[in-house]
């Protein structure tokens with residue numbers, strides 16, 4: 104839902120929120136698998152932080168400024184007077200600085216690495232209003248943002264895992280094909296040593312080779328602060344969309360003075376290993392490598408792609424319309440029975456029994472009711488058009504028999520946990536008739 | 539984690555995020571039960587919206603202002619020139635206006651009501667920096683915010699359900715006792731008719747009487763826009779904390795011109811019913827009643843209360859430290875076996891098998907590893923101090939036998955789904971020895 108009062112900040116209605124939450128929960132499951140720890144970081148930071156991160160220098164136009172509406176509430180400047188630059192905040196366009204602060208908040212050892220943080224915070228980027236468009240170009244969005252802090256020797260393995268994560272996620276979402284493009288060191292104006300770049304680019308190339316997909320090279324096309332891999336999705340019209348990204352960063356760890364302790368720090372910094380006991384005897388600080396990565400990219404944008412891609416035919420687990428109960432008429436017994444059926448399918452039958460408090464185990468199914476006083480034929484047609492997975496009809500006969508009439512053609516036969524739950528829930532109904 | 543760069547905006551580290559997410563997921567399950575639909579609403583809105591909602595008038599000091607850092611990106615004013623009031627946003631201190639916009643976005647019938655929206659968006663309130671303190675007084679926080687739009691005749695039932703929700707939630711969280719206080723119409727300067735107030739206060743009183751708990755009356759202490767019920771929690775020191783609230787609101791529905799269509803609109807508006815066919819023959823617009831309600835209140839503040847309340851002894855389902863695997867030494871086979879054990883307990887054993895993509899079913903258990911080269915005795919002591927639910931020890935003998943050694947004293951015997959999962963996961967280990 105777009106709104107004049109907040110251009111570029113879409114509102115998610117209940118169905119959109121269902122999809123959004125299911126995507127987030129899908130990613131969270133895989134975060135356990137791929138070793139990401141979720142964190143929640145602030146929405147606004149003092150301008151001083153954005154100066155430190157370099158965003159104020161390179162990104163100011165894209166950022167919103169946040170100030171106290173009331174001067175008396177502004178934070179005091181260092182000289183004690185309120186207001187001024189000191190009191191200004193920036194609305195965050197990305198999570199990286201927050202994750203760097205978390206990394207820097209503790210002493211880290213090489214044994215702790217890789218450390219992988221994930222974050223679903225809302226982000227804001229100030230696109231000019233002419234560029235705004237639906238869910239694809241917005242000012243407020245959510246990214247399945249992640250940052251990996253790793254040892255130089257771990258780059259290759261981390262990139263492999265990230266490419267694997269992307270492959271799995273896109274397969275489950277039935278997206279693709281996609282192509283991979285590596286952008287390497289620009290000829291001039293790059294930071295970090297030539298050695299760092301070569302070591303990192305070598306690791307990225309090996310990881311790309313290992314992933315079993317062809318990839319292309321954009322020589323010299325990388326950012327000044329590190330090489331990157333773009334994942335470019337082709338939609339059904341052949342149009343390309345950049346969704347996932349993997350971006351190495353030599354700059355932020357420097358700006359935030361990030362470090363971890365390691366034996367043989369110089370060898371470690373080069374991404375090499377040694378067995379020389381003399382070298383290993385001395386420990387010291389090493390700068391970690393930072394990898395920014397997003398699997399879905401902007402969740403809003405990906406949802407727009409999915410809406411087009413599925414064209415109403417959502418996979419059952421992601422469908423915000425998994426089932427609907429249609430009443431044959433709007434008499435009280437029929438509407439009541441429809442509501443009971445809904446509760447059974449939602450897994451909340453004992454809603455008001457006082458002895459069942461802790462064990463609230465909803466099925467996680469999305470089940471709606473249409474008890475409007477319209478003809479059944481019309482309601483069935485509408486439900487099919489809207490893409491409901493299962494259509495359940497309740498009429499006077501069902502009330503008498505305690506049954507429901509089910510059209511389960513929209514439920515996949517196997518391979519979907521939620522669909523299995525739906526089948527089980529239906530078995531709990533006293534009697535079941537397939538249309 | 540508090541930080542100088544964002545005073546009042548706490549960072550949630552991984553363990554804090556685990557607790558936060560488990561609380562949110564606990565509430566979401568109950569939202570299914572209590573009929574709330576989750577929505578996701580913008581963080582910033584044009585000042586015009588805050589003028590309409592009355593926040594700019596009554597709440598300006600508490601709000602942050604958001605502006606374009608780059609004048610060229612500012613939204614144009616009505617005359618086409620950039621900048622000015624037109625281009626200013628407010629950082630939202632509450633979700634109500636957003637939810638009113640959603641209600642108003644469709645034509646609503648009396649059959650659609652009650653409509654209940656829930657929202658976990660981050661909120662910002664500009665407390666003066668002197669008032670900030672840890673997790674209890676912050677500038678950025680999350681509320682388990684909800685708004686109920688209902689027919690006047692539904693007030694009593696909605697308040698009953700909300701009081702029941704609060705009772706169940708606090709029982710599961712082992713919080714309480716709490717007391718209930720009803721604040722009624724101020725003598726002067728209130729909006730809405732005397733009739734509206736009396737009807738609403740009567741409904742609140744009946745709901746309070748029905749909930750089976752004693753309650754007190756704060757006569758004349760309500761806000762000018764509606765009566766409210768405060769839920770005041772007593773902590774172990776006897777100190778009182780206002781957590782949940784139920785606030786009726788006659789104002790916002792008026793300011794946002796909210797309405798729904800109903801037969802016999804005048805009778806309906808009074809919260810009464812009629813069978814008079816003449817009256818029922820005519821339909822017309824009725825203003826819904828708005829109920830603001832929060833069960834936990836500020837999630838940050840509630841977490842601070844829980845931390846104190848549990849004093850390290852978290853209920854297993856909420857414990858961010860459900861289990862830890864300790865290695866007897868840091869040899870490679872032992873550390874490897876510890877990592878395999880962790881994967882089994884996390885439910886992600888097939889992490890890299892390509893044929894198991896869609897079915898990622900983590901156990902949802904929080905399992906850490908301590909493979910530091912320190913004495914086992916020390917590690918066990920530290921794990922107990924930190925409040926781990928189950929402590930699993932892995933040494934060379936376990937590697938040889940393919941077993942683990944478990945101290946499960948921290949796992950509850952029954953009644954916790956996650957604990958049952960832990961037991962089941964342990965049964966999957968080839969051999970199991972209890973310490």
Ligand SMILES: [Zn+2]
Pocket residue numbers: 197198199250395396
């Ligand atoms: Zn980043």
Ligand SMILES: [Zn+2]
Pocket residue numbers: 632633634685830831
């Ligand atoms: Zn509210």
